Amino acid sequence: MVVTEFQKRVYAAVSRIPKGRVATYKGIAVRIGCGSPRAVGQALKKNPFAPDVPCHRVIASDLAIGGFQGRQEGAAIRRKVALLAAEGVRFSGGRLVESGRLIDKGG
DNA sequence: AGTCGCCACGAAG
DNA sequence: CTTCGTGGCGACT
Secondary structure, eight states: OOOOHHHHHHHHHHHTOOTTOBEEHHHHHHHHTOSOHHHHHHHHHHOTTTTTSOGGGEEOTTSBOOOBTTBSSSHHHHHHHHHHHTTTOOEETTEESOGGGBSTTTO
């Protein structure tokens, strides 16, 4: 595996997300000094530290579930929702119910 | 090295 | 929903 410095920043920031909380792609991007959340998503989809990096705790700033395992819908997304639900983070209609769960929202 | 297309996003119309 | 903007990466030339 080849991990760029940029990716390591992303994984480091994501790994800082505590259980039962979530962060946004934008939040991660800003935290690591990136102006494009898309780059964060690209790094996450690569995520070579899958169990190490809780990529399922990263959602869109729109409170949308976002993506998982390179998918934006399907079984992968349902899996992401299930993982978050197991941590107390509930979703409804593909949207985060309690926005207070967000870290970059003053958590 | 230069160019183009691809992304798990976000903001504006 | 559609369109534009943004930063990073892969592939082609």
